[in-house]
Structures are given as structure tokens and as C-alpha cells.
Amino acid sequence: MNALKDKLPPLGTLGPVIALLMACAFFATQSDRFLTGQNLSLVLQQVMVVGVIAIGQTLIILTAGIDLSCGMVMALGSVVMTKFATELGMPPALAVLCGIAVTTLFGLANGLLVTRIKLPPFIVTLGTLNIAFAITQLYSQSQTITDLPELMTGLGNTFTIGGTEVAWGVVAMLGLYLVAWFALRETARGRHVYAVGNSPEATRLTGIPTQRILLGVYVLAGFFYGIAALLSVARTGVGDPNAGQTENLDAITAVVLGGTSLFGGRGVILGSLVGALIVGVFRNGLTLMGVSSVYQILVTGILVILAVAADQLSHKASR
Amino acid sequence: MNALKDKLPPLGTLGPVIALLMACAFFATQSDRFLTGQNLSLVLQQVMVVGVIAIGQTLIILTAGIDLSCGMVMALGSVVMTKFATELGMPPALAVLCGIAVTTLFGLANGLLVTRIKLPPFIVTLGTLNIAFAITQLYSQSQTITDLPELMTGLGNTFTIGGTEVAWGVVAMLGLYLVAWFALRETARGRHVYAVGNSPEATRLTGIPTQRILLGVYVLAGFFYGIAALLSVARTGVGDPNAGQTENLDAITAVVLGGTSLFGGRGVILGSLVGALIVGVFRNGLTLMGVSSVYQILVTGILVILAVAADQLSHKASR
Amino acid sequence: MTASSNTAPLVLQAKGLVKRYGQVTALDGADFELRAGEILAVIGDNGAGKSSLIKALSGAVVPDEGEILLDGQPIHFRSPIDARRAGIETVYQDLAVAPAMTIAENLFLGRELRRPGFMGNVLRMLDKKEMLAQSIARMNDLKVGIRSMTQPVETLSGGQRQCVAVARAAAFAQHVVIMDEPTAALGVKEGNMVLELIRRVRDKGLPVVLISHNMPHVFEVADRIHVARLGKRAAVLNPKKISMSDTVAVMTGAMRAEDIPADCLA
Amino acid sequence: MTASSNTAPLVLQAKGLVKRYGQVTALDGADFELRAGEILAVIGDNGAGKSSLIKALSGAVVPDEGEILLDGQPIHFRSPIDARRAGIETVYQDLAVAPAMTIAENLFLGRELRRPGFMGNVLRMLDKKEMLAQSIARMNDLKVGIRSMTQPVETLSGGQRQCVAVARAAAFAQHVVIMDEPTAALGVKEGNMVLELIRRVRDKGLPVVLISHNMPHVFEVADRIHVARLGKRAAVLNPKKISMSDTVAVMTGAMRAEDIPADCLA
Amino acid sequence: AGEPVIGLITKTETNPFFVKMKEGAAEAAKAKGAKLLTGAGKADGDNAGQVTAMENMIAAGAKTILITPSDSKAIVPAIKKARDKGVLVIALDSPTDPVDGTDALFATDNYKAGVLIGQYAKATMAGKPAKIATLDLLPGHPVGAQRHNGFLQGYGLQSLDAKSNELAKPAEVVCMADSFGDQAKGQTAMENCLQKNPDINVVYTINEPAAAGAYNALKKAGKDKSVLIVSVDGGCQGIKDTAAGKIAATSQQYPLKMAAMGVDAGVEYAKSGKKPSGYTDTGVTLIAAKAVAGVDSKDTTVGTQLCWGKK
Ligand SMILES: Nc1ncnc2c1ncn2[C@@H]1O[C@H](COP(=O)(O)OP(=O)(O)OP(=O)(O)O)[C@@H](O)[C@H]1O
Ligand SMILES: Nc1ncnc2c1ncn2[C@@H]1O[C@H](COP(=O)(O)OP(=O)(O)OP(=O)(O)O)[C@@H](O)[C@H]1O
Ligand SMILES: [Mg+2]
Numbered sequence A, B: 001m002n003a004l005k006d007k008l009p010p011l012g013t014l015g016p017v018i019a020l021l022m023a024c025a026f027f028a029t030q031s032d033r034f035l036t037g038q039n040l041s042l043v044l045q046q047v048m049v050v051g052v053i054a055i056g057q058t059l060i061i062l063t064a065g066i067d068l069s070c071g072m073v074m075a076l077g078s079v080v081m082t083k084f085a086t087e088l089g090m091p092p093a094l095a096v097l098c099g100i101a102v103t104t105l106f107g108l109a110n111g112l113l114v115t116r117i118k119l120p121p122f123i124v125t126l127g128t129l130n131i132a133f134a135i136t137q138l139y140s141q142s143q144t145i146t147d148l149p150e151l152m153t154g155l156g157n158t159f160t161i162g163g164t165e166v167a168w169g170v171v172a173m174l175g176l177y178l179v180a181w182f183a184l185r186e187t188a189r190g191r192h193v194y195a196v197g198n199s200p201e202a203t204r205l206t207g208i209p210t211q212r213i214l215l216g217v218y219v220l221a222g223f224f225y226g227i228a229a230l231l232s233v234a235r236t237g238v239g240d241p242n243a244g245q246t247e248n249l250d251a252i253t254a255v256v257l258g259g260t261s262l263f264g265g266r267g268v269i270l271g272s273l274v275g276a277l278i279v280g281v282f283r284n285g286l287t288l289m290g291v292s293s294v295y296q297i298l299v300t301g302i303l304v305i306l307a308v309a310a311d312q313l314s315h316k317a318s319r
Numbered sequence C, D: 001m002t003a004s005s006n007t008a009p010l011v012l013q014a015k016g017l018v019k020r021y022g023q024v025t026a027l028d029g030a031d032f033e034l035r036a037g038e039i040l041a042v043i044g045d046n047g048a049g050k051s052s053l054i055k056a057l058s059g060a061v062v063p064d065e066g067e068i069l070l071d072g073q074p075i076h077f078r079s080p081i082d083a084r085r086a087g088i089e090t091v092y093q094d095l096a097v098a099p100a101m102t103i104a105e106n107l108f109l110g111r112e113l114r115r116p117g118f119m120g121n122v123l124r125m126l127d128k129k130e131m132l133a134q135s136i137a138r139m140n141d142l143k144v145g146i147r148s149m150t151q152p153v154e155t156l157s158g159g160q161r162q163c164v165a166v167a168r169a170a171a172f173a174q175h176v177v178i179m180d181e182p183t184a185a186l187g188v189k190e191g192n193m194v195l196e197l198i199r200r201v202r203d204k205g206l207p208v209v210l211i212s213h214n215m216p217h218v219f220e221v222a223d224r225i226h227v228a229r230l231g232k233r234a235a236v237l238n239p240k241k242i243s244m245s246d247t248v249a250v251m252t253g254a255m256r257a258e259d260i261p262a263d264c265l266a
Numbered sequence E: 001a002g003e004p005v006i007g008l009i010t011k012t013e014t015n016p017f018f019v020k021m022k023e024g025a026a027e028a029a030k031a032k033g034a035k036l037l038t039g040a041g042k043a044d045g046d047n048a049g050q051v052t053a054m055e056n057m058i059a060a061g062a063k064t065i066l067i068t069p070s071d072s073k074a075i076v077p078a079i080k081k082a083r084d085k086g087v088l089v090i091a092l093d094s095p096t097d098p099v100d101g102t103d104a105l106f107a108t109d110n111y112k113a114g115v116l117i118g119q120y121a122k123a124t125m126a127g128k129p130a131k132i133a134t135l136d137l138l139p140g141h142p143v144g145a146q147r148h149n150g151f152l153q154g155y156g157l158q159s160l161d162a163k164s165n166e167l168a169k170p171a172e173v174v175c176m177a178d179s180f181g182d183q184a185k186g187q188t189a190m191e192n193c194l195q196k197n198p199d200i201n202v203v204y205t206i207n208e209p210a211a212a213g214a215y216n217a218l219k220k221a222g223k224d225k226s227v228l229i230v231s232v233d234g235g236c237q238g239i240k241d242t243a244a245g246k247i248a249a250t251s252q253q254y255p256l257k258m259a260a261m262g263v264d265a266g267v268e269y270a271k272s273g274k275k276p277s278g279y280t281d282t283g284v285t286l287i288a289a290k291a292v293a294g295v296d297s298k299d300t301t302v303g304t305q306l307c308w309g310k311k
């Protein structure tokens, strides 16, 4: 068998959820502001951009790839859609579509390099990371794009359910997760994504067009980064050429915390949402506790290890 | 067989060297200052810190792991050794040893978490990355440590061979590469590192203490980060708490550009040196050409892809 | 019913196949002929090029030279997909299963069933229930005592895993079935079940290519025996006429092709 | 020379081994006895727990219950290293080779030879030349036509790969050799070479455990036959007395242990 | 829990300038009986991280937010949301764009800081033709652009205005490279610039660590005496380097003062509901070891008294 994979312990599907609940329980004891609907809604809004990026990232990691370019491609998308809408005066919807088209094209480029020339995804996306960053800076002249039409930031608006404000963008993110989860679980193409990551050669031999699936995954990821760009525009109200710089690592962290194996073929996409939430809850909870920012970093480091270790040890115990 | 690995094309051992030579040839046509002994010596000095970090990183990647903490651990090491030497007034040699001990301890911690609790290296080192960063900032109060004793910066000094200045630190780096190369190639433990990365289960079943080898690799990597810390102190003449922030990605890039597979078990350590040199040559050559920094990033992105693609396509042709 | 005479039409044919891996020449001008309705055994020493031959026939590798004909028409398989489209199903020696996926998923990998109606046509939802039911039926054919079809293949014993691959090929073949050492890891009972299955497939009218090192198995089911040697076809033998020891002699090179009595050739 | 009577001392012994994988009970109180100087065949249906049994005996898995005795002394193998130290060499069914490494490296993995003198003792340099020479000699014993010992194992054919694992175990065993289906992927000639090798190992005085589904092979070399069934030991048979078909009947459960004639038991 | 809660959001954790700012705020908060929350972006330019920190602080009960905007424009909508909830938002160090995005601004003028050292450099060169190397921050960073363009403006070269985020590149600038405000990278950048043009005689650096790196490179090349280095920040280490002649002049800024003023305003707001407004310039002073005719500068003794960081 594929012995390599045995090295990465399969973080059980439930493990990340337990870690998240433990973190929530802990913060609830520390601050009575934590477990309010409003605060939790806030955390959701804070993770929505990384959350949507993590969908694309999960797809790629499931195929045993990795995408370092995700954050920068998202930044490019948000600059393109905002500049098109303001400077070119395009209708907002069209401008958004153009932005998403650009990120999708970047996904296509990544995918073609990976499938046609068979370059390692790490190298390809390291290259496109730099390319997307440079284009973003050049095209925007490093200027933040402001004065956006109302329509573009609509996903940042909130509506009220039972006294709690919910952002439309959060609803969009949750919807995308459900669709991705359904597609990966219940459709043939989704299972093929797992199969390609699990054993590319076996999958090819059963006659599944593995290259086309890989390409599709990269294109789809680019599409999700475009949606993330829209959410980021909606959330901040501007097109920010410096966005996305920390999102690469954040998204990969969310995916791995969510239990998806970096070696491909194993994982549940909803875990990535949980992973993103774990990071968001830490940041929020520690601030509520009044932990100063350097100590927050220290504590985050320790807690990330503890969360996964607790999961791992509980697995061992139950074996 | 381990079909996953077949996905990552083995960048031939010679590929990275060819890419490096191509880059050098290109820059030589663009600037007559490029191919001077002095300039090349400078490039070597500029890559010596990343180069030594990349030795540790290569060891870890050969075992199918990854170390995100390398740069931060190095920064901590340099802060510890410089603070011990200045504030505590320790003899420089002892202070350096203390610094190296700290980085080695971090390696040990990484290794124990990976081998004993069986956490994914990505998560473990993400945690220790944050921890090392926070400790560095707290311990140094984010202040650069200056006025170091002469002895500590000795490796930054140069001597002249045939009219070209060579830094002692570069000699040290080349020496370490040779030792690592020899050990990986010619000793049993070295071959076991490859075996563990290639097929951990098979290696375990042949009765090799895989866990001990993994642990040893992480400890050794920590030791190399300590040496890198010393080199960075020697090069800049200060203990800089903000060092190491880009070294994580730089070191991994050097390793991957050098042809080592992120899936473990395949690669040649000298390739990592070549990979580090490729990055250094790009930066130096593009500055010599007067390319402005955003365009440098753009060009670097394109060239990284082209370099690996050319290698890959030439392989295909020769098959 | 042992069909196939020398006059049955050729279903799959190869002429002068050459496949090189770097220095090693795995196939060195190999010929191959599969006739309608027959079980053709392919035997040969380790490294004789048997797996390489069937990989070329099933599109898993592209031969460097030579041509392949399906039903008399030249055909170029650039990938296993092409071969699958042409109705050729293959059990590869290295099993070609996805270890982390369940038995049912592996059985239907690439040929998943969709739910009827809206759910399947529009939402493209899989019919997991039906696939599970059919998996159980298929695996029961082979009488392997596997408890659950939803366990990952990596938890199966070596023989159980092989049964998954065999069941898959037998279930989905339309035109030709190729099996590379399907009984190698199987127990006596399970091995016999597979032989039985092979006969049933043949009786459905599909020709079967069986690679095996197990001479009793070969002599039990084969209509003709293709002997591979040093990357070539050394001879095609008639198991009804030739003895097992002579067959082994041909295979190992102890008996030259010229010395085989003419009536033993097929 | 077929040694081993019922009175030869017990070398390796296990009592009531239990091993569970989640829901599946792979070993359900299995006993095991290996006597000095004998070849003990272990047979059984797929999934009967043969591989699990020998994994427990070789330290690759730790049994949940039961005890293991080596030369009459209770012993706990926590890892394959412990078993190797005790001189037990094992060929695992899934081969346990490192695919990217060369044949020579795989043969000597974990027992590399160092150069004599300063180079070896101080620099701990490997003696690659000597290992290469010995590799060629070992592999020639098995008469497999492998061209170069420095090619990666992943480029070998299935049978060739198996030969690497067999050659390794035979070369380094000090006390006991265990082989899990060593001939499964082998050709007739190569299979016979392995049987020959097994006999040679036994004649050197080392007892051998041979797991195989190949009844002719089993009857050709085994001194006693351990029949595994449903995670237990169903019987130990004497191949000189019992027929092949009765053996298969015991294995599949068609013949109950009580019904076996007493003189057929070993 | 009646104590006022004040949030301070810096650009990064690591820059000593912000670390000092946090210290100043913490001291002032302690003195005034306020609770201080601190946060930062993950990296310079990380707007989303600052937005998140601000939201979390408000959730934690902060009524006053002090922020050094990483991105002067991008942060504005988020600040507006906060102010709509009645939170007092004060920009420290650098303004938002538009300036009235926050209630008040306690800041230095980075452009002016650049102008001062530009003027100083020009006067020191006394008409000698300049070959300038600029070691800038990182692509797309407004502070980097303001200091860079201000420097060129002060030197009397073709430049861009204070609002531009692009870096001007007149002919006299023979090499531009990014230092990321980091000593090791500043050194590498300077080395490469010297390879490109060994005749460089003026070096502008984004901050003092970069200047120290540039000095190292120049010293190794034997040019430390003949090349003029100017910088911005006025940290104690930087002043030391100025006194030692490594740096010719630096524009000093006052993070402690900004932070203390911000905390005071926050406490006042909590007590009386009175909001500060407008721009308070916390000042920038040119510190130089050697004064030159026609440019107003203070010597390093003054600089040391006023400097931030470890004296
Ligand atoms: N990918 C490869 N790279 C290099 N050599 C290969 C590769 N695949 C097969 N070979 C070589 O080609 C020859 C034929 O291999 P093949 O697998 O076809 O043999 P086989 O007849 O199937 O043997 P077996 O009975 O052992 O399965 C062998 O010598 C083998 O080493
Ligand atoms: N890692 C595992 N996880 C779960 N179940 C396992 C695992 N390994 C073995 N099993 C189960 O244990 C039972 C015994 O397996 P084992 O491999 O010992 O059988 P075997 O007798 O060697 O069969 P074969 O002849 O097919 O190799 C099987 O039902 C198998 O599915
Ligand atoms: Mg084969």
C-alpha cells in the first residue's frame, strides 16, 4: 500500500470539531462576551474570505497538490473587479464576473502547467504567486481602489435573524461549502478527485481521465478564489492590492487543521471550514480575554499543537 | 508501488544545475559586472544563511516532512547567542553554543511531537513557528542586538583567493554541504533517511528504528538552524529579531528547485545549494540589470516556472 | 463448452510490439492473437514481458513500435480510457485499486451509477445504495468472506484485495477481459472461484486473456497458451495436446520452438 | 534430509494470540509452534489470519492478547527491530521494499556493510562495492535475470521484486526465516529456485515458516502443515500422510478437525 | 469593570517602532487606569488582519481604537462601521485617506521626514553630482512611497507628491531595491546595488535597520567613508549609529508620544464623551551628527534624549 500516507495520521472526521468545541468552551469560561450570537457572527464574517479560499485549496490538496498562489490570485481578482467597476465604469455584476474570470484563468494556468508540463504544484504556484502579486501591484499602481458601487459590497451587508446579525457573505460561504461537500461526496466527479489524490496511477488505469480532473480542480479553485475576492471586497469595502498576503498559509492551515492529508486523497471538506473557524475563534477569543498580541501568537502556537495532539491521543486511546 | 510519488516528476539531478547555468549565462549577457569573481562571491555570501537552513530543511523533506519553523528558530538562535554574549557577558564561543543549543532543542521538540504523538510535521512546525517567533520578540523586546564581540562575527570576514574575496561563512556552508552530502550518500544512516521517506512502513519492517531516525533528522535540522543563526549574525553584525521571516519559504523553495521531492525519499542535497543559488542569482542579476522590484517579482515568477519547465521538457525529449 | 478453433475470428491482435524502458527492452517485437470466445493463457518467466504486453494492449503504456488491431482494425490506445471505451477491461498485476476508498467505490470507480430522475440527472447524485447492493452480489460470486463493502480497500488482506480487482473487471467488460495474475494471492477456494468466473465470462462470449504462473490453473481453463520469452512470443501451444512439463520446457527455453511437435501448436 | 520430528525442540511458539482491527478480529486465539530444523507451511483461506499471525510473530504488529515464546522463553516484540535482533527474518506479503532505492540497497537495508579501516570505522563509509558483489551473488542464487543491481526496485517486474525480498531474508537470517507467500508472483523456474533456497536454509539448520496458497509447493517442501482458519489454528497436518484434497477440505472447513485421521496429524 | 477599554492596533508585531508605541500606550493606560488591548496585522500591509483585530476589540468592549493604518484607504470602510457604533477611532503615525476617515490623527508626516533628509543630503553633497541608491520598504507600501518621494523632493529631484504610492525614479537614482526594513535584506540590496554601480555616493534607506545593513555592505566594499547614508525613524539604535557616523542624518519620529496622546484621548472620551478632532502633528526632527549650513538639524545628544527604543 501507499505507506507514505500511513505516516500522516488521519485526523478523524470528528477530531477538528471536538477541537473547535473545546476551544469555544474554554473561551466561554474566560469571557461572557464570547458566546453571544453577535460575537459568533463576527467570527464567521472574519473567516469568510479564508473559508472560501480554503474550499479551493482543499480541492487541490485532495489531489495531493498545493496552491501557494491562492491569496495573491484573490487579491488580483479583487483589484480587477473593483477597478473595472470604478475606472472603466462597468456595471458591477459584469465587473465582478471579469474579476472571477481572471482568477479562474490563473487557476487554468496553474492547472495546465501541472497537467501538461507535469511541473510540481509547489513550483507552479510559487511562480504564479509572484506573477499575480506583481500584476496586482502594477495594475493597481499599488493604490487601494475605493468608492465602489453599493452593489459590489452587498455581500458584506447583514440581515438579522433572531436578534443576531448575519452577513450575506457568510451565507454565501456556507452555501458554497454545502455545494462542495455534496459534490465531493455524492457525485462521481467528486469521488474521482479523491481517487486521483489517493492513487493517481490506479485511477488512470481504471480509465478515469485523471489529467482532466486535475485541470478541473485547479480551474475550480481559481473560480473559488474569485468568489473569495468578491467577499473580501464586500467585507472591506475596497479593492486592496495588498490583500491576500497571509491567506496562503492561513488557508493551508485551515485545510490541514480540518483533517485533510497533505498527501492527498483523504479528508472532508467541511473540516476545512472547521479549521478556519478554529483559527478565527482563537484570534477572537484571545482578544476578548485581553491577551496582548505577542502572547496571542505564542498561545496560538501552543494551542494549535495541543488541539491536534488531543485529537491524536484520543484516537490512540480508542484504538 | 507508491503511485503518489510518480506524480512528482523526479527533476533529474542535473536539471537544477542546467537551470542555474542558463540563468547565469542570461545575466552575463545582460550585465558585464555579473560574471566577475567578486560578484559571484557576493551571491554566495547572500545565500549562505538560506543555504545552511536548506540543509536542515532538505533532511526533513527527504523524510516526507516539512519544517515551517526554520526561519523563526534561526532568528531565536541569533537573538539568544547575541544577547548572551552582550548582556550576560558570556564568552562568545559559549554564547554561540547556547544559541545552537536552543535551536537544537526546538528541533528536538519538533521531532518529539512528530515521532511520539505522531502529529503531522506541517502542524507541529506551524505551532513552533509561532512559538519561536513570540519568544524571540519577547526575549529581545523586538530590539536589535548590537555591539557584538569581534569573535562572533568572524565568519563574516573574508580572505582573498586569486583576487577574489571569499567569506569564511561561505566556506563553512560549502563544508557543511559536503559533509551532509557525504553522510547521506555514503553512510548507512544517510541511506536510512532516504528509506524512511521513500517507504516508512517497509523501512520499519526491515528493522530500522524509523522513529529514532526521524527524531534525529529534526534534531539535526535544529542544529543546522543554529549554525545558520551564527552565519546570519556574522553576516549582519547584529542579532536581529526580525530575521528569518522569509527564510521559511525561501528554504523550501531552494530545496524543491533543487529537485528534492516534497513526498520524500528522492533528491540530492547538493541540489538544494543549487536551488538557493538560483534564487540568489536571480535577485542579484535582476538588480544588476536595473529591473525595478515589482518587475523583479514578476520576472522571478516567470523564470522559476521556466527553469523547471525547461528541465522537465528536456527530460521528456530524452526519454 | 470450450469454443475457439483456429478459425475463430481474431478479436485482438498485435504485431511486432516493441517497448523499451531506458536500457531495458521489455518487449522486443512481440506478436499476439486473441480469438473470439477463447481463454488465452499467457505464461512466461519473470520479466519475460507479459505485463508489458498487456499494458500495451490495454493502453496503460504506449508501445514504441508495432501495431495493435481490434476486430481487424488498426487502433491506437493513447490511454486506458481509449481501451475502456473499446470495451477492454483489465486487472493489472499491481492491482490498481485506490487504497483509501471503499470496496464499493473501487468496484464502480469510473463507472459510478447515478440515481434515477432529478437527483441523478440534474444533481448528478450517486446511487450509493444500488452500487452497494451490486457490490455485494459481485463479491459474493467470488465467495470471499468480506464483512463490509464500505471498508477501505487498504484494510483488506492481500487476496481479498485481488478479488476486488477481479470482480471489477469481470463485471464491466464488454469486449475483452485481460487479467494479469489474478489468482496469485488467492487461496485454493478463492482461486477456483476466479477460474470459474473466467469460464463464465468466456461463456458469455467474451474472450479472456489470463496471465498466470500457476500451471494447473492454466491447463484447467486455457483454450490456447501463449508463451512469452525474452520480450517475444516463443510459441502458442494447445493445452489439450502438450504436456505440462513440455510447456515449462518451452517457457524456460529448454525446448526450442522448432522442436515442438506440430500438433501441439495452436 | 527432512529433519524435525514431533520431539524436536520448539523454537518459536505462540499461545492464544488475539489481534483485532476495529470490528474485525484477524486473530482469534491462534496457537503456533515451530520446531527446530523444520519447514512449517502455513495455509488457509484468504483472510484466515495468516499474515496477521506472522506479523505478530515478527514484531510488525503487537497482539492484543496471547503470548509468544522464543526457545521456550516468553518474549515481547514491540517492533520488528526486536524480532530482527532475535535473528528472525521475514518476507512480508506486501514485500516491504523501498521502491526508489536500488536492489543492492534494499538487500542490505538496515545491515549495511562498512568499509574496513579508517574509512569505515571513523567516517562510517559504506562498502558499496562489496555490497554490490554480494548482491549479485545472492540474486544469482535465485537465477533471476536482473541486469543491474543498481536499478531502483520500482523498475522491476512483480516477480523480480519478490525475489529481492526473498533473497534478503534468506541471506541474513540467524534463527528463523518467515516467508509470506514468497512464490506468489514467481514463474515456474523462479518458484522452484525459491523452494530450493528454502530447503537450503533449512539444511543450514534454520527453521522456516512458509505461507503459501500453492499446494504443490507446500507438499513439495513442508515437514508439517499449519492450517489457519477463521483466525485460529484448525489443525497441524503431516504432508506425508494426508492427501492434498483432504488438506484443502480441512482448510475450507469441509472436513472438521475431529474427522482427520489421527496419523495424519503432525 | 468600569475602566475604559482602549484598543491599539499596530501594523506589525515586530517593528521596534510599534513595540515602543505599545509600551508607551501601556504605560499611559496604567497611569490613567484604562485597560489596553493590543493587536496587529500579520505583516505590513495586512489590512484584513487589522479589520479583524478592530472588530474583536470592539466585541471585547473597546470604546476607543487607536490604529496605525497599514493601508490608508482600505481601512476606511471598517473604521466607518466602528464609528457608526459610537467608537472613537484615532489614527496614529499615519493618516487614513481621506484624513477625516478617523476622528483624529496623531501622526508624523512621513513625506516631510523624507524631505528633511533629502535637503540634508543635498546640502552635504554641496553640488557634487549625486548617484543615489534607495533601499525602499516593499512594493506597494504607502509609507515607503512617502518617505522615498519626500527624500527626492527634498533633494530637489523630480518626484511625486505625498499621495502617490508609486516610487519616483529620476535619473540620479541609479539603483532601487527593497529592503523590507530588515537589516539582512538591506545589506543584500546594498551589495547588489554596489555591484550595479560602484559609484553610488548617496544612500537613502527606509529605516535604520536597513541603513545599518547598507553600512555593513559599504564597509565591506571599503566605501563606508565616502558614501552618505540618510534614514528615517530616530530609534535609539539609529541615533547611536548616527553618532558613530554610520548614518549621516535621520528624521526622528515619536511613537511614545503618539500612543500616550491616544490613550489620554480615549480615557477622556470615556469620562466626558468628548472626542478629539483634527490632525495633531507629533513632529519630526532632523538629527545629524554634523550640521550643514542651510538645513536645520539637532545633534545626536538631543536625538538620544528623545529617541525611542533601548537607550
Ligand atoms: N517502468 C519500468 N521501468 C524500467 N524497466 C521496467 C519497467 N517496467 C518493466 N520493466 C522491465 O521490463 C521487463 C519486463 O517486465 P514485465 O513486468 O513485463 O515482466 P513480466 O513478464 O510481467 O514479469 P512477472 O512475471 O515477474 O510479472 C523486466 O525486466 C522489467 O524489469
Ligand atoms: N490493517 C488492517 N485493518 C483492518 N483490518 C485488517 C487489517 N489487516 C488485516 N485485516 C483483516 O484481518 C483479516 C485477516 O487478514 P490477514 O491479512 O491476516 O489474512 P491472510 O490470511 O493473510 O489472507 P491472504 O491469504 O489473503 O493474504 C482480514 O479479514 C483482513 O480484512
Ligand atoms: Mg508481470
Ligand SMILES: [Mg+2]
Pocket (backbone or CB within 6 Å): C157, C158, C159, D050, D051, D052, D093, D180
Ligand atoms: Mg496474507
